[in-house]
Structures are given as C-alpha cells and as structure tokens.
Amino acid sequence: MGKKRKHGESSELVAQPKKEDTAPERPTRTLLGWKDKSLVTDEVDDSNVGSPIFRNKEKVLVTCSRRISYRYRHLMLNLVSLLPHCKKDNKVESKETKGTTLNELVELKSCSSCLFFEILKQKMGKKRKHSESSELVAQPKKEDTAPERPTRTLLGWKDKSLVTDEVDDSNIGSPIFRNKEKVLVTCSRRISYRYRHLMLNLVSLLPHCKKDNKVESKETKGATLNELVELKSCSSCLFFEQKMGKKRKHGESSELVAQPKKEDTAPERPTRTLLGWKDKSLVTDEVDDSNVGSPIFRNKEKVLVTCSRRISYRYRHLMLNLVSLLPHCKKDNKVESKETKGTTLNELVELKSCSSCLFFECRKQKDLYLWMAKCPNGPSVKILVSAVHTMEELKLTGNHLKGSRPLLTFSANFEKDAHWKLLKEMLLQIFEIPKDHRKAKPFHDHVFVFSIADDHIWFRNYQISTHHNEADKLPRGGLDKMTLIEVGPRFCLNPIKIFGGSFGGPTLYENPFYVSPNQVRALEKKKKAGKFAKKVKAKTRRKMHEMSNPLEPDEFADMWKD
Template identity: 75%
Template sequence: MGKKRKHSETEAVANVKKDETAEERPKRTLLGWKNNGDDDKSQNDSVCFRNKEKVLVTCSRRISFRYRHLMLNLVDLLPHCKKDNKVESKESKGATLNELVELKSCSSCLFFECRKGKDLYLWMAKCPNGPSVKLLVNAVHTMEELKLTGNHLKGSRPILTFSSNFDKKPHWQLLKEMITQVHFVIAELSSKLQRSFPLQIFGTPKDHRKSKPYHDHVFVFSIADDHVWFRNYQISCPHSGGQKIDHGDLEKMTLVEVGPRFCLNPIKIFGGSFGGPTLYENPFYVSPNQIRSLEKKQKAGKYAKKVKAKARRKMHEMANPLEVDEFADMWKE
C-alpha cells in the first residue's frame, strides 16, 4: 500500500488546483448571487423576481359533460393553472376552496359551480383576502362543438384585449382588473425593499416555465347588453417561408377564431374570498329559476284560456238555444 500524504501536503495540492482552474462562483443566496465586494444596494438591484403565481381551476360535483369540457378547454388555454378534484358546492365551499388554494400554493381560483344540472356559475376569487366575483355563464360553445379552423400553440402567452366599455363604470373596471391583475406587496426576506407584482387569472405570467416566450393568440373581452362576451382568436400571419417575416406580411395579419365561446353575466362582487361584504349587485339580473317559473306560468295560462273558452261556449249555447226545425223528422216516417 502507498504511503498516506500529510495534511499539509494535501492543502498545498488543493491550493495549486484552485489557482489553475477558473474563478470560483460567488455564493448563492435567496435573493441571487452574493459578491463579497458589493454593497447591499447592488444586491437589491440584482434581484430577478419571477412571477410564480398560479390559478386553481376546479368544479362542483354533478357537473354536466358540456360544462366540464368548457372547464378543460380553459385549462388548456391557461398554462399557469392547476386542476383539482371536484368540490361539493355547499355553504361552506369558501373555506374548503381557500384551503385547497393554499395547499396547491396558488393565489387565485376559478370555480365552476353547476346547479340542477342546467345552470353554470363561475366564481373568480383572489384567495384568501378577496375580492371575488360570481357570474352566470350563458351561451356556452366548447371547442369540440365549434370545430373552427383556428389553431394556436398550446402554452403560448395570450394578448388580452378589452372593449372601451370597461373603463366607463367602476364595477367593470374592477372586473377587468381581476381578469388581468391585482397588485399586492411583497417584502423581501433579507432586505427592506418592497415591490408590487401582478397576479394574473387569464393573463399568463411572464417567464412561466410552462409557457412559450411569444404571443400567437388573443383573448377578447367585450361588453354587450351588460354581459361580458369571451372570444379566442389565433394571430395568423402568412409569410414566404423564411425564418424572418417581411414587413409586408405583417400588414396582412388576420385573426382566426379558435374557441371556446361563452358569455358572462355578473351577479355580485364581494369584498372577501367567496363571500364577505357586497361591493356591487347587478340590478338587472334575473335568476334562471325565475325565468323557468315564468315560462311554466305562460304554458299554464294557455291551458287556463282553453278551459275558460270551453265554459264560455257552453254558457253561450245554453243562453241561445236553436229553434226547432219543422222538417227535421220528415224523412224518418
């Protein structure tokens, strides 16, 4: 067996190897790479924050297949979302969903609540402090039903566009802010620096690990008849086949619809998460139960009119009897 080196000899060999190799990388901290000669200000300036906010997407039990397909279409469109199991839609669903959002390390929630197998309600909430919006979903058309010609890459970041009506009233401004971003304050762990960063629901965060670094489709939110209409379009740009696109081809850009389609009718805006003080209530909202009851009353009214018409006919016949015909029994003899 060879002889063991002394401790002093090993230290000398290690020093020689360190000198021959490249410079040692600086020590890594929670806020970035730490250099011994730099000041605290330079450390704070080198902080690169990555928005890791996620959205939890879930639904209630006994949801219909059509609404479940709509939820899955939205899951495909939002690369920064997490899908969870179904939740029982009870009065205590708010506490359950807030706990799920915390366990999944998310900051926002999209909850599809189906009632009576017919009515679909969408909850958009910032957890755990709010605000939250309850909306009725109408005119649902999934991507499987439409079969449109548009097609965009899965995971690419969308461009959010809003109609000018969103800036006219405060409740539309709040709804627009919830769809895009709500600012909050983060305190750095080892410094006194405070910055505000956005939380997105439909807008994919920049540099997200599951998203692509470019835009190739557009989310359109427009207001008509006090309803929010959602459309998804692909940005189609014909080019000659090279790697770069000519400026002349950029002018020929067109939008091709991809899907899905749906319409949102705002019901209430709450100050908390899935509840709390009511900030706004839609005065023109009529629940689907009331609409169905009115339709039943109209059908019942038709039957009642028929019964009354028969009774009037009998009363008229009794009040105006026919005269006896002299020749009625002539050919019987």
C-alpha cells in the same frame, strides 16, 4: 350419522331396542394401545355389536426456535413434507416461557402433539489458524473474561496498545480487526437530477452502503441524520446537500457581484396590487436605481381550477377547455357545493401554492356559476355563465399552439365604471400567462377577447393567422396581412356580486339588472299556465254562446226516420 352396519347383520338385530338411552363413553387413546380395554368390555357387548374401532385423529404441531440455522430448518421442512397430518407454525422465541407458549399454540391449532426444534445459541470463539497446535487449544484460559477488542481508529485498523498488553503475540498472533463499516447515503430535498444521479452512482459503487429517504435541509438536520445513522446501524454518513442561490442575470457584471452589500437585510420586495404590477413608492424608497436598476416584478401567478360535484358533462368540458388554454393552472378534485366551500377552497389554494381560483359551481344540473377569487384576501366575484359552446361542439377551423401566451384585449367599456375596472384587473391577472412559466411557450399566436354588451362580458378566442413565407418576416404593425380565425370556446359572463373577501365578505357591488334563472323559469311556467287558462275560458264562452243562441228546429230532421 350413525355407525355403518355390515351386510352380514340380520334385520332382527337392527330392530332391537337400545339397552341404554345414553351412548357408551368413547375409549380414549393411551400410550399402551389404541383403546381402553376396561371401557370396551364394560360398556359394549362384543358378541352382538363387535369391538368399537378407534378413529385416529392425531394432529402434530411442528415449529422451531428463532435463529435456527438453514440446515436444521431444512430438516424440519423435510419432516413436514413426510407428515401430512402435521401443522407448521411460525417461529417461537426460545425463552423460559416457551412451554406455556407452545401449549397455547397446540390448543389453538387443535393438535395433540408437538415437535419443537430448538437450537441453543453457542458462544462463538475466535477462529483458530491451521498452524496452531492442538496442545495450544487444550490449554486453559488465563482469565475468565475475554480481552477488550481493539477499536478502529483513524490512524489504522487496530489499537497497538491494547494488542501488546492483552494478547500474547508469540503464541496466538495479533488479533485481526474485522471491518464492519456501514455507510448511510442520503440527500437533501429539492436536489437537482444531476447531483441525484451522482449520489446513485456512488450507491452502486459502495455495496456496504444503505440509501435512505431525503432529509429536509434545516438547522436540525444534524440531529436527524445522527438518529438515522443510529437506526440504520451505520457508522458513517454521506449527505448530499444542495443550496439554491438567487439567480443572477447575464447582463450583470462581475464587478457588481463583488461589491459588498450596503445593508444586511434585503429591501422589502414590492407587492403586486390590483392597480398594477409594482408599488412605485416602495421601489423609489428602498432601491437605488442608479446602481441596481428598478426591480422587475416576476409574475408567479398560479390558478387553481376545480368544480362542484354533480356537474353536467357540458360544463365539465368547458372547464377542461379552459384548463388546456391556461398552462399555469392546476386542476384539482371536485368540491362539495356547501356553505363551507369557501374555507375548503382557501385551504386547497394554499396547499397547491396558488394565488387565484376558478370554481365552477353547477346547480340543478342546469345553471352554471363561476367564482373568480384572489386568495386568501380577496376580492372575489360570483358570475352566472350562459351561452356555453365548447370546442368539441363548435368544430371551428382555428388552431394554435397549446401552451402559447395569449394577447388579452378588452373593450373600451371596461374603463367606464369602477366595478368594470376591478373585473378587468382580475381577468388580466388570472388569464395572463406568466412569461417565464415552465409550461408556457414564448409565442403569441392567439387572442383572448373580453367585450361588454348588454351588461354581460362575452369571451372569444381567436387564432392570429399570417399569410407569408417562412423566410419573409412580417414587418411591425403589418395588421393588414393578419387575419383572426376563431378557435373557441364561447361563453357569456353575467356578474352577480363582487365581495371584498375570498368567497365571501362585504358586498362591494351588486348587479341591479340581474334576474336569477329560477325566476325566468317561473315566468315561463306562468306563461304556459296562461295558455291553458285561455283554452278553458274559450270553452266556457262557447258553451254560453250556444245556450244564449239556440238553433232553430229543422223541419226536415225527422224526414228519413220513418
């Protein structure tokens, strides 16, 4: 954009060629005025063009030092509101290098001037009482160094020995101790809601306290709490720690609790095996049945339920139906169906504190495979799922409580072979809901049915319905008054392989009657291709038949052509 031409200038003046190719140097602003007279008179012809007007591009950087008082900061903000051409910046540390820092800021902000508000930190002396005379203030100090401040002790607010030695009580009076007590309040992990609310009540009552996150209740908690107190600039600490003891049954007498332990170490707990709930040998050797009684295995089974990516909506709904039927399961995000899925799933099971896993793997958007695994040591089963019908599409009339415990029934075929026994035990452990689970309801109002037909496992879910009044109790064994109403879902399991490890390992069993869905689809394509080949052969046979048996000429064919 060139300079604007006034209306009074003639067109001849505009058409004149420039005297020089280069533009004259622009006059710079000086402290004496807006333009440099020497540059103007030498380079510019005032008779023709007129004196160049200086365009003011002044920009001012406004900032302040740290620890500035609110009064001076408000003064600075008032100036900022009055100067629209200024730029406000963050606070700058008031050090020896502040000049270099400010020059860099001015250059970065494209400014030409700077207003820097700096407050010097004044030494704050002790407050003087109103009764002290002015002559006392004017007296020179006896020593250059201030007397040592008395520290707070457990016996009182001040140290009497330091006060009487260093301070003259007849003139100034005893120094007043300024209480700067700060308390850190925290608690251990896994604290109950009741004790946590007690802690929060104390926090609301103590305005000088600071609340912090929970601390792990370990042997090193002392060092951790000392570091936290130092970081928070506190001098005291309130730490709420709750230790979880073993639960005692109501049937145990007080005399039994008071008896001393026979051994320092607790007997080894019997582990759950695939053949039963407890190891009989460990029970008889380690535990004295006459006093304590046989240890009851507490079922803490937790099942991780997840699926692969790109699963179809139908199979995902089947997975969600199973999640609603199993209150002791935990649902997780989708897992990529790769070769390393076994390692990933084992890590997820360990992170979720589970002992079993149900993994729904979908391939080609058509085939659904189910992995049932006991983690992390195995065994695991790979199963083809077919004949899937979800609850939403069946719309059956059966209904039962969500979270109630089911009865598991198995057909007699499960006792024939070893692999069926293994599958029965795995289904029993995964689908059986623990008795004391927090999400389970203590009712049995439905049945899970697993039956074997044509080397396939068929699953059904039925509601137990009884027709009786609420006041009347059903007698034990009154099966004639019970009816079963199907709820859903339905699916069929075709076991492919049983592995010794979790999601892999040595093959314990392989189904000889298994045919993959890919082979089934290939055979169907061949059948369709055979139909087309038959059509082509029929056409060729028809042509050969026509050529071998030509028609006799018709004597009346050309009768009407003339």
